[in-house]
Amino acid sequence: MKVGVVGLGAMGAGIAQLAVEAGLETVGREVTAELGEKARGRIDGFLKRKVEKGQIEAYDIGLLTTTTEVADLADCDVVIEAIVESLEPKQELFRELERVCRPDTVLATNTSALSVTEIASAISSAERVVGMHFFNPAPLMPLVEIVRAELSSDEAFETAYALGEKLGKHPIRCHDTPGFVVNRVLIPLLNDCVRVLDEARVSVEDLDAGMKHGAGWPMGPCELIDLVGTDVHVHASEALWAKLREPRMAAPPRLVAMANAGLLGRKTGRGFYTYES
Numbered sequence: 303m304k305v306g307v308v309g310l311g312a313m314g315a316g317i318a319q320l321a322v323e324a325g326l327e328t329v330g331r332e333v334t335a336e337l338g339e340k341a342r343g344r345i346d347g348f349l350k351r352k353v354e355k356g357q358i359e360a361y362d363i364g365l366l367t368t369t370t371e372v373a374d375l376a377d378c379d380v381v382i383e384a385i386v387e388s389l390e391p392k393q394e395l396f397r398e399l400e401r402v403c404r405p406d407t408v409l410a411t412n413t414s415a416l417s418v419t420e421i422a423s424a425i426s427s428a429e430r431v432v433g434m435h436f437f438n439p440a441p442l443m444p445l446v447e448i449v450r451a452e453l454s455s456d457e458a459f460e461t462a463y464a465l466g467e468k469l470g471k472h473p474i475r476c477h478d479t480p481g482f483v484v485n486r487v488l489i490p491l492l493n494d495c496v497r498v499l500d501e502a503r504v505s506v507e508d509l510d511a512g513m514k515h516g517a518g519w520p521m522g523p524c525e526l527i528d529l530v531g532t533d534v535h536v537h538a539s540e541a542l543w544a545k546l547r548e549p550r551m552a553a554p555p556r557l558v559a560m561a562n563a564g565l566l567g568r569k570t571g572r573g574f575y576t577y578e579s
């Protein structure tokens with residue numbers, strides 16, 4: 303199986319790394335050759351470290367080529383899109399992919415908050431479009447949501463599911479609804495946690511301890527929001543709120559204020575907690 307990955311940023315590079323680890327021929331497309339080469343270097347570095355730690359025996363970075371040309375994805379069996387989270391550029395890319403790829407190439411999107419069906423509506427062969435929603439960081443998080451859009455064919459859906467397994471992930475099947483499965487549940491839940499900070503006048507540390515020791519969470523909600531980034535969480539909340547209008551989905555004002563103040567969490571060194579760089 304040959305895999306294409308479009309966009310080698312945080313998610314795409316992780317997905318390309320998984321494909322190389324799985325021994326699959328992989329083509330990564332970026333907007334400049336330099337970005338492609340940088341991503342390839344990072345992937346090589348991560349895999350080298352895995353060998354040194356004894357987590358994998360060997361890998362062949364030669365399986366990964368990078369390109370700026372969409373045409374180089376022509377003979378891929380599956381292409382996974384991981385570019386900016388915006389409808390227009392994604393639809394434009396899918397139109398290009400439809401022009402150059404084989405008719406049986408499955409076109410997958412890693413979107414978190416957009417509708418897979420709406421992305422697919424840009425092309426005439428919408429039956430080959432599915433969602434493959436990986437979690438960040440893709441090489442470490444075991445889950446991938448395989449998302450069926452309105453017109454997805456069974457064949458495309460099952461090909462994506464099988465690829466998820468081949469990449470060493472635990473795939474789950476779902477339909478194209480806002481937030482899919484995990485974010486649909488997790489985002490309002492994390493928003494509840496933030497509201498409880500003010501309502502119950504519980505400290506950040508005690509709330510995290512409460513959810514870890516009372517609900518078995520591996521990490522407290524405030525630690526988790528710091529890891530994800532308050533800005534990313536606010537953006538995801540706003541997307542869900544816009545589509546479903548459930549009050550719990552709207553970002554709590556406290557979080558919006560944190561994001562506006564640059565208290566983004568781990569990536570800026572300050573969020574609910576302070577981090578040493």
Ligand SMILES: NC(=O)c1ccc[n+]([C@@H]2O[C@H](COP(=O)([O-])OP(=O)(O)OC[C@H]3O[C@@H](n4cnc5c(N)ncnc54)[C@H](O)[C@@H]3O)[C@@H](O)[C@H]2O)c1
Nearest residue numbers: 309310311312313314331332333384385387412413414438
């Ligand atoms: N970061 C997360 O936590 C996360 C989790 C799950 C899904 N996603 C989704 O994955 C997608 C990518 O997110 P990310 O965080 O990796 O973003 P990112 O900004 O880190 O990476 C995007 C990359 O795409 C490249 N790019 C943009 N347009 C392109 C094009 N037309 N062709 C090729 N490359 C192009 C950019 O140069 C950049 O390197 C988004 O749809 C996002 O919603 C993100």
